Amino acid sequence: MRREIPWSPDITRTTLAVLFIAALAAGTFWILHPFLSAILWAAIIVVATWSVMLRVQAWCGGRRWIAVVVMTVALLLVFFLPFTIALLSIFERADDIVAWVKSLSAFSIPQPPAWLTGVPFVGTHIDHRWRELSALQPEVLSSQLTPYAKKIVAWFISKAGNAGILLLNFLFTAIIAAILYANGEKAAHGIRLAANRLAGRMGEDTVLLAARAVKGVALGVVLTALVQSVLGGIGLAIAGIPATVILTGIMFLLCVAQIGPLLVLLPAVIWLYWSGQTFWGTVLAIWSIPVLVIDNIMRPILIRKGADLPLVLIFAGVIGGLIAFGVVGLFIGPVLLAVTYTLLQSWVAVGTSVAGQDTAGRD
Numbered sequence: 411m412r413r414e415i416p417w418s419p420d421i422t423r424t425t426l427a428v429l430f431i432a433a434l435a436a437g438t439f440w441i442l443h444p445f446l447s448a449i450l451w452a453a454i455i456v457v458a459t460w461s462v463m464l465r466v467q468a469w470c471g472g473r474r475w476i477a478v479v480v481m482t483v484a485l486l487l488v489f490f491l492p493f494t495i496a497l498l499s500i501f502e503r504a505d506d507i508v509a510w511v512k513s514l515s516a517f518s519i520p521q522p523p524a525w526l527t528g529v530p531f532v533g534t535h536i537d538h539r540w541r542e543l544s545a546l547q548p549e550v551l552s553s554q555l556t557p558y559a560k561k562i563v564a565w566f567i568s569k570a571g572n573a574g575i576l577l578l579n580f581l582f583t584a585i586i587a588a589i590l591y592a593n594g595e596k597a598a599h600g601i602r603l604a605a606n607r608l609a610g611r612m613g614e615d616t617v618l619l620a621a622r623a624v625k626g627v628a629l630g631v632v633l634t635a636l637v638q639s640v641l642g643g644i645g646l647a648i649a650g651i652p653a654t655v656i657l658t659g660i661m662f663l664l665c666v667a668q669i670g671p672l673l674v675l676l677p678a679v680i681w682l683y684w685s686g687q688t689f690w691g692t693v694l695a696i697w698s699i700p701v702l703v704i705d706n707i708m709r710p711i712l713i714r715k716g717a718d719l720p721l722v723l724i725f726a727g728v729i730g731g732l733i734a735f736g737v738v739g740l741f742i743g744p745v746l747l748a749v750t751y752t753l754l755q756s757w758v759a760v761g762t763s764v765a766g767q768d769t770a771g772r773d
Contacts (some may be wrong), residue, residue, distance in 0.1 A: 448582035454741050455485065455583070456590040457621050458628030463591055474592060482588040523683065612756055616749050623724075623748040624741050630713030631728060634705045635665030641704070642671045645697040649690040651678050665705070668729060672702060723747050 442449070456463075459481065467477035522540040527533045590597055605613030643658030651657065657678070661671040675698040682691030713724050724744050731743015 445582060445586070448579055448586055451583045452586035452590055454624055454628070455587050456594060457624045458632075460594060463594075478588055478591045481591055482584055485584050485587055612753070616752060619748055619752050620745045623727075623744045626713045626724065627728060627741050627744050630709045630711075630724070631666060631668075633712060634708045635662055637708065638662075638665045638671055638701055638705055641701045642675055642698070645675070645694050645701065646678055648697070649678065649682060649694040650687070651681070651694075667732060670702060670705070671698075675701065720751075723751055 463477055463481050466480050467474055470476040470480070521544050522537050526537045526540070602614050602617055605617045607613075609616065639658050639662035642661045643654055646654045646657055657674050661674045664673055665671055675694070679691050679695045679698065682688075682694060724747075727744030727747040729743075731739030731741070731746070733739070735742050
């Protein structure tokens with residue numbers, strides 16, 4: 411009687427195949443590593459603005475190439491041009507910054523205004539601390555402030571040194587975004603096929619949910635930050651605050667980082683009162699109140715338009731992603747939590763359905 415030898419996989423072949431695939435993936439990642447940030451940002455921008463691109467294409471008589479040119483130019487105007495202007499402004503004010511650091515040797519703090527003690531809760535404490543600082547000699551005060559000023563100047567210099575890399579990254583982002591605008595349907599179809607190959611229908615639904623989450627965060631976070639910073643900048647311009655454009659850009663970054671425009675508006679109000687412009691200080695303070703609270707109204711509405719997910723989940727993703735991955739984490743965080751939430755929901759629903767069928771079978 412012939413004895414059959416049980417089949418066994420070729421372990422050597424399987425191991426080499428896995429090692430080859432791992433090496434291929436590692437090499438691909440190594441080659442694309444310098445462009446990963448630009449690719450990620452371009453994909454986020456294209457997903458968030460795809461509907462806008464389709465409207466522009468319709469206005470252009472259905473000609474995709476004109477819509478791609480318009481969207482790319484708009485992208486450069488929104489991101490590249492403001493950054494370049496801000497960078498040139500910093501370079502132009504480099505001498506002023508150095509002169510400001512040198513002037514600290516003769517800097518002295520005047521006495522606090524009389525109205526400060528009338529501020530509820532904190533007025534007396536601030537007045538007391540202010541009087542302590544104003545009593546210091548200029549030399550002592552300069553010795554305390556100069557190290558902080560030097561750190562600020564060193565930070566600006568280090569960031570200016572990386573300006574060329576940032577500008578190049580912006581250009582790469584615009585180029586990749588233009589390619590994605592031109593071939594968006596093919597890219598989306600390929601991603602959906604890959605997701606379907608990995609997880610079937612659930613994989614496709616997860617990809618669509620991730621796209622909606624990116625669009626929701628772009629609408630809720632970025633658009634709200636833009637509205638807040640523009641309104642804040644209008645208030646600064648009306649009140650006569652210098653360097654309004656730069657301060658508006660700083661407010662936009664703070665709003666995107668979920669810190670809010672308070673760190674710019676509050677010092678501006680204090681500076682107006684300190685310089686004796688009480689009327690404009692009061693106007694800016696009143697104007698700042700709706701600017702500070704408008705995000706609590708706009709953000710939830712806009713986020714829910716993009717992604718029908720629990721608002722707490724979106725906020726947790728935005729804040730956690732920002733802390734974990736930086737600014738790009740504003741989009742990565744909500745997407746990861748949205749995918750996890752959806753997969754967990756589906757898993758629980760399948761388990762509940764199976765349990766219900768087992769119970770019905772036993773009955």
